[in-house]
Amino acid sequence: MNQNEFIKTVSPFKDKLFRLAKRLLVSTEEAEDATQEVLVKLWTRNETLSELKSVEAMAMTMTKNYCLDQLKSKRAGNMTIVHNNYTDSQASLQQKIEDVDSLNWVEKIINDLPEQQKLIIQMRDIEQYEFEDIAKILDMSEATIRVALSRARKTIREVMTKTHNYGIG
């Protein structure tokens, strides 16, 4: 596979990789770095790519693993994270009252979900993958994914209902 063919293969889903990375890493720059890293890794094994059933699923799995590794190493090296969380949640509490942009709200709620639920929401509700594909990418059973998805959606609903009612009352 030469460079042009590789870019042709990769371009339909490179945005998906980026959005998945951004979902997990939050920062746009870090997500861009992660996506580039994954694409380069993919390029270095381009001889074996044609043997794969789905390059996209492979790339999604690689992105997921890379981002989770990044998060793990960041957390291990940062002991003040607890304090940061505390101040962060205070700030968002203030924003909660002021923020009229509900779309941002949804993003914040999703970002507060556990990583696995974030991944599933991202892949199902945003990228609209079939459960079968998500199961392959995450190496989990479809039933587990449905349960986690339902849980994540219900969490979003709960928080949204709360803020919705807060706005009214």
Next chain:
Amino acid sequence: MALDRIEKLIDKYFEGETSIAEENELKTYFSSLDVAQHLQQYKPVFGYFSQAKAEEFKAEIPLNTKKRNVAVWLSIAASFVIMLGVGTFMYLNTIEEIPSTATAYGTYDDPEKALAETEKALALVSEHLNTGIESVSYINEYQNSKNKIFKK
């Protein structure tokens, strides 16, 4: 779109039972303007999903493996040239040296021949030395005449 169908779909949605088609149905419903009052709270959720999907990866794909290859080959070529240069320099030096030492100190493998040559060379030197002395011997005349004039 019937409201009770939407409500059913929402229930299904939160149980994680909806298909992609049904979810798209919900998305279009919530992106429309006439969303029922009691469902308004879900509007931003679906709105966000559509918005989030629009985000694009803008950074370039750094497939610099080719560039790296060029650098590697360039360094290999450069080291080859340097080695070739040093090699020819050394080679030419030794080529010049070998004949010059041979003529300067000329060696013989056969000892008898060497002895003969050495004797010949020494004879030549002593012969010339003697002719030199002969030509200088008239200087003694000065000494003789001086002694004649200044008698002690």
